Amino acid sequence: MRKALITGVTGQDGSYLAELLLEKGYKVYGVRRRTSTPNYENVERIKDEIEWISGDLSDLSSLIEAVNRSQADEVYNLAAQSFVEASWPQPLFTGNATAIGVTNMLEAVRIAKPDARFYQASSSEMFGKVVETPQRETTPFYPRSPYGVAKVYGHWITVNYRESFNMFACSGILFNHESPRRGLEFVTRKVTNAVARIKLGLQKELRMGNLDSKRDWGFAGDYVKAMWLMLQQEQPDDYVISTGEMHTVRELLEIAFSYVGLNYEDYVVIDPKFFRPAEVDLLLGDCSKAKQKLGWEQDVSFVNLIHMMVDADMERNKGEMKYSESVLVV
Numbered sequence: 538m539r540k541a542l543i544t545g546v547t548g549q550d551g552s553y554l555a556e557l558l559l560e561k562g563y564k565v566y567g568v569r570r571r572t573s574t575p576n577y578e579n580v581e582r583i584k585d586e587i588e589w590i591s592g593d594l595s596d597l598s599s600l601i602e603a604v605n606r607s608q609a610d611e612v613y614n615l616a617a618q619s620f621v622e623a624s625w626p627q628p629l630f631t632g633n634a635t636a637i638g639v640t641n642m643l644e645a646v647r648i649a650k651p652d653a654r655f656y657q658a659s660s661s662e663m664f665g666k667v668v669e670t671p672q673r674e675t676t677p678f679y680p681r682s683p684y685g686v687a688k689v690y691g692h693w694i695t696v697n698y699r700e701s702f703n704m705f706a707c708s709g710i711l712f713n714h715e716s717p718r719r720g721l722e723f724v725t726r727k728v729t730n731a732v733a734r735i736k737l738g739l740q741k742e743l744r745m746g747n748l749d750s751k752r753d754w755g756f757a758g759d760y761v762k763a764m765w766l767m768l769q770q771e772q773p774d775d776y777v778i779s780t781g782e783m784h785t786v787r788e789l790l791e792i793a794f795s796y797v798g799l800n801y802e803d804y805v806v807i808d809p810k811f812f813r814p815a816e817v818d819l820l821l822g823d824c825s826k827a828k829q830k831l832g833w834e835q836d837v838s839f840v841n842l843i844h845m846m847v848d849a850d851m852e853r854n855k856g857e858m859k860y861s862e863s864v865l866v867v
C-alpha cells in the first residue's frame with residue numbers, strides 16, 4: 538500500500554487530494570496544526586480514514602516526526618498562509634509559514650525519508666506584475682505581495698533541493714482554483730455565498746474591491762489530479778496548471794448573480810477597504826507542458842464552477858436558516 542503525507546489537509550486542496558489518494562488505495566497521513574477549535578469541515582466525510590499527525594510548518598521537529606512516522610512515499614506540502622490580502626498585515630507570519638515552512642518540510646524529508654517524492658504548492662501569484670502573457674514555466678517572476686514573495690522563495694528552495702540533493706521534488710505552479718470548499722474570504726466564494734444569502738433575504742449588499750482584476754479560475758477537484766500526476770513521472774519537474782481562460786471579477790459577479798435571476802449592479806458596493814496595496818492585474822496560464830507531459834485536462838468550466846458554488850451555498854444557507862428557525866421554536 539502506497540503512503541502519502543499531506544500538510545494543509547484540512548484546507549480546500551488538501552481535502553480534495555486526500556479523497557483522490559484514498560480512492561486510489563493510498564494510506565493517507567495528514568499533518569494538522571493545533572487550534573483552539575479544530576475545523577474538520579472539509580474532511581468531515583473522510584476524517585476517520587486519515588491518520589492524523591500533529592505538526593506545524595514552523596516546527597521542524599514535528600515535521601521530522603511526521604515524515605518518520607508515516608514513512609511516506611509521497612509528501613504533498615500544501616500548508617501555507619494562503620490569503621494574499623492577509624500577507625500585508627502579517628508579512629512575517631506569512632514568510633515563516635509560506636517560505637521558511639517549505640525549507641522545514643524539505644529538511645524533514647531530506648533527514649527522515651530522502652527518497653520520498655515531494656510536491657510543493659507554488660502559485661501563479663509568483664508572476665505578479667506579469668512580464669509576458671500567457672504565463673508559462675519559463676516566465677520570470679515579479680511577485681506583488683508578501684505572499685507572492687514567500688511563494689517565490691518556496692519555489693526556488695524546492696528547485697534547489699532537487700538540484701543539490703537529487704531529491705524527487707516538484708513544484709506545481711497552480712493558477713487560482715476554487716470550489717464549494719474555498720475559504721469565505723476569497724473572491725469567488727465571497728461572491729457565491731453573498732449571492733445565496735441575498736437571494737434568501739439574509740443579506741442586503743455585497744462590498745467588493747477591484748472588479749477589473751482578471752484571473753484564470755479552475756476547479757480545485759481537477760487541479761489536485763495534476764499534483765498526483767507530477768509525482769508519478771520518471772523525472773521531477775515543474776508545471777503550470779491553469780485553464781487558459783481569463784475572466785474579470787465583474788464577469789464573475791454577472792455569472793453568479795444572473796444564475797439566481799438577480800442583477801449584480803443592484804447589490805454591489807465598491808469599498809476601498811478591499812483594494813490591495815499592490816494589485817496583480819491579470820493572470821492567464823499556458824499549461825501546454827502539463828497537457829503534453831502529464832496528459833492533464835480540466836473537466837469543469839468556469840461557468841459550471843460558479844454555478845456549482847452558488848448551488849452549494851444556497852443549500853448550506855438554507856440548512857442554517859432551518860437550524861436557526863428550529864432553535865427559535867425550541
Ligand code: NDP
Nearest residue numbers: 545547548549550593594615616617619658660711713714
Ligand atoms: P487553504 O487556505 O484552504 O488551506 C491551507 C492549509 O494550510 C490549511 O489546512 C491550514 O490549516 C494549513 N496551515 C496553515 N498554516 C499552517 C502551519 N503553520 N502549519 C501547518 N498547517 C498550516 O489553501 P488551499 O487549499 O486553497 O491551497 C493549498 C496550497 O496551495 C497553499 O499552499 C496555497 O498557498 C497554494 N495555492 C493555492 C491556490 C488556490 O487557488 N487555491 C493556487 C496556487 C497555490 P488550518 O485548517 O488549521 O487553517
Ligand code: GDR
Nearest residue numbers: 619621660661662712713722723724725745746747750811
Ligand atoms: P488571489 O485570490 O489573491 O488571486 O489568490 P482572491 O480570490 O483573494 O482575489 C482575486 C482577485 O479578486 C480581487 N477582489 C477581491 N478579492 C477578495 N478576496 N475580496 C474582495 O472583496 C475582492 N474584490 C476584488 C482581488 O483584488 C484579486 O485581484 C488566490 C489564493 O488562493 C492564493 O493562495 C493563490 O496562490 C492564488 O489565488 C493563485
